[in-house]
Amino acid sequence: MSKLFTKSFWDVVARIILRNKIVILLGVLAVTIFFSLQWKNMRFTYTEANLLPDDHEVNVTYQNFLDIFGEEGNLIVMGIKDSTLFTVEKMNAWNNLADSFKGYEAVDGVISIKDLQKLVKDTENERFVLEPFIKDSIASMAQLDKLQDELFNQYPFYDNVLFNKESKTIRSAIYMKKSIVNTAARKDFVFDVLIPKIEEFEKATEMDVRVSGMPYVRTLNAQNIVDEIGVFIAGALLVTSFIFFLFFRSIRATLISMLVVCLGVMWTFGIIGLLNYEITVLTALIPPLIIVIGIPNCIFLINKYQLEVKLHGNKVRSLQRVITKVGNATLLTNLTTAAGFGTFILTQSTLLVEFGIVASLSILAIFILCVLIIPIIYTFLPHPKDRHLEHLNKRWIGGFVDWMERMVKERRITIYITAIIVLITSIIGIYQIKISGSLIEDMSKEAGFFDDIRFFEEEFNGIMPLEILVDTKRKKGATKLTTLKRMDKLEQLIIETPELSKPVSIVGLAKYAKQAYTNGIPEYYQLPTSQENLFISSYIKNSSSNVDLLKSFVDSTGQYARITTFMKDIGTDKMERIEENLENEINKTFPKEQYEVTVTGKALVFLKGTKYLVKNLAISLSLAILLISLLMAYMFRSFKMIIVSLIPNLLPLVITAGLMGYLGVPIKPSTILVFSIAFGISVDDTIHFLAKYRQELQANNWKIKKSVYAALREAGVSMFYTSIVLFFGFSVFTISSFGGTVALGALVSATLLFAMLSNLLLLPSLLLSLERSIANKEDLKEPSINIIPNDDDDDDDDDDEIDIVESK
Template identity: 25%
Template sequence: MTKKWAIFFLFAVVAATVLFGLTLSNTKFDYDFDKFFKPDDEPTQYFNEHRDTFGTDNDFILIGVVNQGGVFDPSFLSQIEKLTAEVKELPYVKDVISPATLKHYVREPLTGTVFQTPVIRGDRTKDSIRVFSDPSLVDNIFSETAPAISLVVITEPKLSKNKSDVISTALKSTIDKYKFDDVHLAGRAIGQVVYVNKIQTEFILFMGIALVFIVILLFVMFRSFRGVLIPLATVLVAVVWSIGILNLSGKGISILLNMLPPVIFVVGMSDAVHLYSRFLEELRDGATKAHAIHQMIFDTGLAALFTSITTAIGFASLYLTGIPALQEFGVITASGVIAAYVISITMLPAWLVLTEPPHKVINNEKGNWQRQLDGILIPIIRHRKWVFIGTIVIALGFGFAASRLELNNFILEDLKPDEPLRKDFAFFDVNFAGVRPFELGLKLKEQDDSFLTPQNIGKLNKLENYLKSTYGVHAILSPVVAAKESNRMRHGGKNEYYVIPDSERDWKKTEKDLRDIVKTGKLKPVLAKDQQYARISGRTGDLGAQYFDSANVALQTFAEAEGITKTMDIEITGTGTLIDRTNQNLVFSLSKGLGAAFLLIALLMGIMFRSIKMVLIALIPNLLPLLAIGGVMAILGIDLKMSTSIIFTIAFGIAVDDTIHLLSRYKLEMRNGRSSNQALRNSFVHTGKAIIITSIILFGGFISLCFSSFQSTFYIGLLVTLTLGFALFFDLTILPALLARKED
């Protein structure tokens, strides 16, 4: 590289960095659950139709208020009434359901006039009896297990982060005016504020931890200001480019993309360290600066190109999952990895061309690294039989453990158990109906049929009773609720009549009421206009995907046994159900991605080494870490879910880098006429230090994710770090043992 080209490359990198830097002020943060659903899947399409017909299932905020003196205390209820009135006036609030708004409809038998009577009338004993004999209020507005009531705040649909901030701040400010014993908040808008605020905080935290760790490591490794500055400047530019690419794509930083900066930081640093280490190595061996730069670019640079491509393939393979959130993370991170390589292979050599070589390094002796690496290699060559046996035993042990991995997930598993938001959600799971939405869609098979017939209302009632008693759904809304309310209305508002009419005469009156209500549009949230598509909605506790998987099967079995499915199709849907199904299908989706990454990387290695045997030798040390991490997950009781599944494709793409660097040097030594064992020793000694150092850098970058308050990010950091540790171990043991066999 001439000085003219060096100046050109530096100018080009600086110009591009300025352009990308100008987009940094436009960086936004994203929390969109819909991106975790496959848009072309039938369950997702059904959910979208269901939501378009009846409305969203999670646009509410729950306010749980505890009063140790009892929930029917007049002064407490007076405060609740005032709170309800204030909350109704907050921005983006459509309605509030609370003890202060509860009314029973009553029809005057002589005139037919309908009037309302309040449920709470000021008599503690009678109010308590009235409330706890009303199944529509128990576990919905009033708790059976705690002296607490719940306010259900209905918000505008799909509130943005800014709108969620406004309503969350206003709601907390309003509640703070009152001296309640205890208050708990839950719901989508509250969760969105907490999640995005944590993403913003951790975005800076991860970068800070990775930066400090790598600066210290670079100084220990190179013991010079130049040795820290050159690689550090290279990767900082790569991070700016990556965030710029993210901004230009119009995407926001999500829980997954929050890991983009530290990932690019450490992956880019790996390229920079390998390149700069090769430059210093050539200088130590007496080469001129020009020759050292040439070798750095065309030997190590070529290997770095292959490692960058394999890493990018690992991330890009997430596109095959079909899940938008993973697709965005995979493609943008892969683009950042390639950008980091382009910066390293242009900016770093250009910098070295335009500056004087570090004279102190030229005469610096090789330290203890050669002796230490020889101390590792020689016993492996001498005892490679035992290395093979030990590797097989380890593989079998981890393989057996990995076979016991289980699929499971919880809606709030991203938050650690001691997080206040998770405790608030748990409060509603324990004392009320829960927070997880439940949605059941029902479509009649006969075109001239209607859900307002006594037969179909009866079937819906059977389903409701099963859902309450067996499945665990409460706070239910459906056409049946309207039928029961109509029957109670015609019997003086007495709770014992909150049932389906059992006489034909009473049913005809109820049916007439229902058809009158349909005309007003009040049944639109639970019944489609053609009366052939109905909805049963409610809330449950966050009991885990395994529970709901078996519960859904049992519900389908019950519906078939009761003959319900003969006249109507039922489909369990909703946000929670789609999350569960996404995780269940993720193993197959990620298997496709991992398989594609495996084939592409094998093909790349085949092109690089032109030998099937070398391809097999290269892949073995990188498949073993995946088996090992699967075993570790099973041993530690970590379930297979979205956050833990993606580490297999990510780690495979990154772990193979060290293997490529070692085998590339091995190929070069063989081409220079070395014997197989001599080529192995030279490769092991010369690249071993850089491999260990870059692995430690990767450890530092990914271990920074373990400081996250999101368990998904924590597990990605922990498990990728462990996988890379296994990869380093197998690269330094089984890989040289496989190569040494060629001398037998």
């Protein structure tokens, strides 16, 4: 019954498509226009990828910090390491550059050397006042020398904040408004204001300005993503169309395939816009992925059409059989591919959920386009000429097919031994895989901002913010001397950690206040005693109307204090050790009944997100395997066939994981995608091979060997074609400037190549070795889904063909 239902269903589909050509084309055009109108809703992400679920403890903690102190990633820094800076003209030019940003709406504040203030004791009024180091501009070298002496020797509060006294590196800080730092206004400021002004300054002074900070890095990184979308789409189209043309030697067939995949790309962008999703580093990969995945669909459909035309010369019957025979198989292979992507929907990570939804819907969309457009277009085209069918007679692939058949027939033991050796070697490699939680590892190494990141890491120990939130559980508790002493002890650990920068908090301000109270003597830059604190507190209170001493260090209630430090781009292992050391010190120093201290910040959130994804990798891959296994079970009704089909597809995944260990490619958000994607695509070959194998079993009266070799000869060619297209198609991603995208492209390409060899060598070998236990399975004879109709079913098509011809 299921066989008859499948056949009748696809007969009906073929009849509808070929009878309603104009209506369907107009429908496709209307849907394309509709999706095109959704493009306006597309927007590019302006924040880092948050890999954690919204309700994850780490995200909740980070959001709590933002609710108290606001966005912490709003700092842009400019730096110069140049001895010629310390001249009157160039130092004034540097300060003027910083001043020039102050009037812009996107800027909340600017701090440069010129903006630094001395905290000075006003004994008469018993308060602190601020006096600038530079009142207007520097007039002489004597004034500049005095400035250097004061900054580098007399005021440790500013050391490693705006300058490095050891290397004489100077930097200025631009604080963007927190309300617009994650909006398009940030991009406008960076590209229209910041970069032009810096370039003008560099040209005038012949000094090299280094620029960094999360708003700047995120803006340029996002722009790289935008720029590469077009490159990937063009590259995928060029590579796949060239390979397609080499196979078919037909410009007409190539152009038809390009039309289909281009429409698929347009629909993909429309889906992103319709769902109001952001274009991230992951969703940007989907349009070229659709091209790479869509071309094999075109190969199967067009190749079948040309085979049918060559066989009997009837164009209408050929198109009907293209839909009825290849449509079902193509649907199932696209479903398995979509299932591989669809498992990301269950990860609870917004980034991956959106990627999974868009990719799955786009794969189904490209299937629909292929099945509708290719047969319809060919109904309008003339009968294929002999030169269009010449590729069917090519003998160059024969040598490869003969080699496969010879290996399966004569070297089966060699295949098994090789597979076992490769498996063991790969498992050893898997134990060498490391996990990366770096925010910048996948960024373009060729981009100028990446070198600038390394510059600030060397000079100031990093740009990635790490925050420690101290909740004293009572108002004004953050300014108590006992709290300051506890915070100071924690800060000593941060200072002793080479991967972290000098911390900034109310502790430094309290030390600075004591130095000012003792008339500016540097040796007194330390926390005050209890008695001193009484006097200093009164000075601070009297200063509050003129000097906002606590701004950014403590919240308005005085209950919460923050310790801000910046982190180098370090490995996950180091970051975990640092976090563990901080947590141990916090537990020892801050009694839990009095304080609640949490470590947070963008760098930590990203690290935890990577760890979360690694834990979910097994779940995602297991779901993909389960879904595809259920599909195989429904198709073949044989448990042993499920095992036989999974082995050739799991082995390439193990090999790829082993290669990652040996080559030092870490597990990170981009490379995590490899396994589910590759598995969902590679199992398509297995479905095609087993479907053809089952058909040959029926045609050859259940003679196993004859059926295996026949399936290998026929299905092997198409599997080789599609695998080559997929291999070179995914290789396009290796031209990316993003390390993660390069790794994704290379690893998926390698996995699919291994999968092709595994399906063409290991799968038929297993079928032959297990023939006695598999061949007598009655349920295999009558599958739930008749993937490839038998040739003896074709006689029933004639009546339908007459209807179609008459309706033309």
